[in-house]
Amino acid sequence: MGRLFGTDGVRGVANADLTAELALGLSVAAAHVLAEAGTFEGHRPTAVVGRDPRASGEFLEAAVVAGLASAGVDVLRVGVLPTPAVAYLTGALGADIGVMLSASHNAMPDNGVKFFARGGHKLADELEDRIETVYEQHRTGEPWARPTGAGVGRVNDYAEGFDRYVAHLIGVLPNRLDGLKVVLDEAHGAASHVSPEAFARAGAEVVTIGAEPDGLNINDGCGSTHLALLRAAVVEHGADLGIAHDGDADRCLAVDAAGEEIDGDQILAVLALAMREAGQLRKDTVVGTVMSNLGFKIAMEREGIQLVQTAVGDRYVLESMKAEGFALGGEQSGHVIVLDHATTGDGTLTGLMLAARVAATGRSLADLAGVMERLPQVLVNVPDVDKSRVSTSPELAVAVAEAERELGATGRVLLRQSGTEPLVRVMVEAADIEQARAVAGRLADVVKSALG
Incomplete structure (x- = not known):
């Protein structure tokens, strides 16, 4: 078995x-x-x-x-x-x-x-x-x-679980959300009633979409994996921001007033600065993964915040946080863990804290998220190769070294084995999207020839 x-x-x-x-x-x-x-x-x-x-x-x-x-x-x-x-x-x-x-x-x-x-x-x-x-x-x-x-x-x-959980969420917020208009996309999932109730009790004007679960429509064209409906709704309703959850609401992605996506790295950047300002960012450190955008790392270094990177997966982020006593960590996908208030990723709590920062500062979400520049990131999956040799192939090592020299300090290369499929994931970041695509394409060809 x-x-x-x-x-x-x-x-x-x-x-x-x-x-x-x-x-x-x-x-x-x-x-x-x-x-x-x-x-x-x-x-x-x-x-x-x-x-x-x-x-x-x-x-x-x-x-x-x-x-x-x-x-x-x-x-x-x-x-x-x-x-x-x-x-x-x-x-x-x-x-x-x-x-x-x-x-x-x-x-x-x-x-x-x-x-x-x-x-x-x-x-x-x-x-x-x-x-x-x-x-x-x-x-x-x-x-x-x-x-x-x-x-x-x-x-x-x-x-009583519903009210007890909502009361917990409201109780840990640093400030109320009065004056904010927020669109919530609940993915027809588990937070369809909890999240709107929590935002409303916190003082926000709430518009909900994807909040009519029928047992069959969960994640169907909505939620954190399909942001188009949320983008359109935020613009249509003139909202300050939008929040998207997945089916079990352990994730949170956001949309600014112009309908632009704010991903997990950007959310982490905003919350890291807010928590440091409040004296809550222990050891001035935030935990991400090897897939965290290079722009996030650059921004944190500039702000004097250390970024610790783990393997991909929120469980590895959590392990690092618990082992070292860090307070904040998460993934680009929107799993954000605020360890003082949750033992796992909590999409509703993350959305509330993000909205609270907008309300407290009077700044737009786009302005707050502008603390980091999200560098173009290209991901290519190379199937049907011997993924076990990705770290031992001399030919691949030479190709990666050449790519890293070409990209310099403003780019990055990452090759990862899939945990479940016979494929290798090639990820390239660069200041220019066309350069990222070109380098990723060349590396994918080398992976095919060296490991195929």
Whole structure:
């Protein structure tokens, strides 16, 4: 059996790859593994379970709840809420396990199961590996230890989760949003009710699009992966800014008053300066990834802020932040983590903090984001090559060195293996888009010839 857990839980086509049986079995296995790890410490464990609006989330939620309760875990169902809300409530309620059913920005046929440990933190790799092992042992014939009678878990709905999460968001804002007009694109996803409520309570005039989930339309032509509708709506309504989430609202991208995209790097730049001004940017450091735009790095250096870069993936950003005590980190894709207020990327919180900076300064979002110049970035995928040799090929090393000499200090080259496909990603940044395209094209040809 290949590894079930990816970088963000277990995902697949619902009812094909991700079945009710798999969801139930993983939940029981998680309960057993966390009990063995001493997580429950002799007390009766509790789990918080939430989901996004996908139709498949209804039967998968039932399977997860059944699995947990059958393993002796009391369950609090919070219903449709964002992933960061489930993480927050897991911590705030003192629960031992959090479970979110979502495939984030993926299309509707997909779904996923993500586990959180006590405190609302993602499980360590070794715990995920152990859950897989225990699940597989049971699947191949080893029986579960099953409680009976009063030992089985009880299941209750926790409707207060919505208000408790919104109150948390409002409570951590540095200032209100009175006077701002904001368009919110909710991707017909998990934040369709939470995000508009939070912005309205914070004082903003709110226009919503993509906030009518029907179980089938999540991420369909809207949200953070499809910004055209938001761009048009911001201009049409004369709004100060627009905010786009993905299906589970752990991401946030923005649009300025002219309809121009503000990506995750630019959001990080704005928030880094705001947090440093407030004395909250610990060690004057922000964490990004190797895919962070070179313009972001240049801007942070100019402002006296250190940029620490990790492998691609918000979990690696979070690991670095927790290990070194940093307060802010994120990715170009809009995963932004403000560790003092969230244990994972929180798109609604990020959007609120970005809008709060606009309101506090009286400056436009375009002006604030102008602290960095986003250098042109070209990405070329080279398929059907031996990706394992990308770092050992002498021919490729020579080509990369030549490209780096040509680009100089205002450009950058990055070659990455795909984690799931037999391909190599060639990324080139340069001050001039045509130069970036030309260099990327030449390197892609070398990758084909050297690794093909």
